Amino acid sequence: MSTVTTNVDSARQPQPARPVPKELVHKHHACQVLLKDWRRNADGTFSIPVDWHRATDSFAPLFGHISPALLVETVRQSFPLLAHVGHEVPLGHHLLWDEFRYTCTPSALRAVVQRAPQDVELHVTCTEAQYRGKRASFLAFDIDVLADGVPLAHAHSRFPVLAPAVYRRIRPDAGDGREVMARAVPLPPPLPHQPLGVAEFHDVALSPTDRPQEWLLRVDVHHPFYFDHPVDHAPGTLLLEAARQAAQELHPRLTVIPAGQQALFSRYVELDQPCTVTAEPAGEDDAGRPVAHVRMVQSGQECFRSSLTLADAQQR
Template sequence: MQFARTLPKELVHRAAVAEVFLTDAQRHGEGEVMLAAQLPRLHAFYDDTLGPRTHHDPLLLLEACRQGIFVVAHRYLDVPLGHKFLLRSVEFEVPDPAALEYGDAPTEAVIGTRIEHRFRSRSGPTGLRLRFTASIGAREALLACIDYSWMPPQDWTRMRAGQRDALGLSQSPVALPGPRIDPALVGRRDPANVVISPPHASGDGIRTARLVAETAHPILYDHWVDHVPGMLELEGFRQLAVTASHAEGTVPAPRALPVGLAVRFRCFAEMDLPLECSTARVLPGADIECTLHQAGSLVAEGRISLADRKRADLAGVGGGPGTHRCP
């Protein structure tokens, strides 16, 4: 596997070369692909933290896996580059957080990728479930599963127009503005990287905030899309969970490291309608349950595990085998 240059940005659906993390892809038999990724030493979004910069953000490595879903589809299944893609579900766990510690050079990861399931219609393949095992050196840094599907652009346009019409929305979405929480309360330095409003807490421990979609963000909106991207929804869950955990005294916001996540996307999230993100009561040692609602419908639901990156026993908080892995 080579780490000297990135894969073509078009292959991984990125507009900025700087946001391409994959450097190589090799097929290893039927349904097996090896990916290579180089993680930057200081990323403007994923490494923006008030806490100690000791570990790579697991969501950065997840983004490398997400880029791999396009490589598998385009390069090895001949899905045309113009097709549209959507996430169905995302899961990951960090079995060995120490593997994510920074080194003295950019981190090189090898990501084993296996096709777990092929989704089909009468016209042929329409999606995949991929399982990823990302290793840094000899250590497993991330285990992940992603379900996703694709369709021709004309089908996408017809589907999206019908969905927006049903909600009484125009065909040209414009993101709703909104206030944002103090960056320190989600462990961030840069206010531009905050994606939730100040949350409201109810008496039963439920916290609710608005998800703020900023289409000028150079990473979360690397290129134009007509809806709220899945990775932005995951970030909303992470930030609200961090806020809730900090408020309950479980994990301080600057030191919160996501070590497990499982999210299912139920429908598109529109950027020009209020989008409410909620967390259930935070209980010590338990995953934090999260939901996303819009116009009375469930958009996404999941759970996230946070660990304190300064804990002496951090190597033991990855959740254990099978906690967050896809079935």
């Protein structure tokens, strides 16, 4: 394996299509594609215009702010897009989230809801790339999110890229996504949705238990966003949202929005086994904002952990 660490990749750039084909962002329904186009800049970075008008049904504002789930999904769609068009990764290959983190400015997320910006864009830099031949086998990106030129958030992610045959070797028992979804654990009851800031009960990712600061992960395989297409595990976007909801549950008398989140994905969360979510306060950051640590454990093994820095959603 050869390793290249660079901000400029040398892969061939195909002519973009408008809108971005759904296959390039790993979606089945075109209405869920949030990216409009892409272009390679002279310095090797990419600029990706975003269409958030499509997102009104799936991503209602969170306590008057742009939903963190919308922010995360917008950034996530840039990963497969640039893997395919910028790094010669064939369709059908798997991107495995290893590490993901973002920071945002809550006041800017509130302003976006109030003013409906005309120009939302991602600026993406490849910070690390490893190749097997011409095809990338590992990628890392830095992503800046801007609205009408105003910075909203900065994100970073690292992920291996696996060919289908390799993926089948490491997950020999997973099988076809439809079959796995059919044997998912029965959907447990949700927490009340209003305190979590979500519009509908089907967006609740946690189920109560009789233990304090502990919940069951609630995986609705019929959810139109998280399960837009058959998959054999709980999507990473669902785990990130469940962590946010757990952090909110730690502060039932407040409404909080993540000013930052760091996450490590260590194992797949399987659909046919229950997954326990625990959260605990972890002090404050330098600005005095509370920090929460969230863990997800399945069959005695940690699958996911996240640290969230929380801002008061009522603060202007």
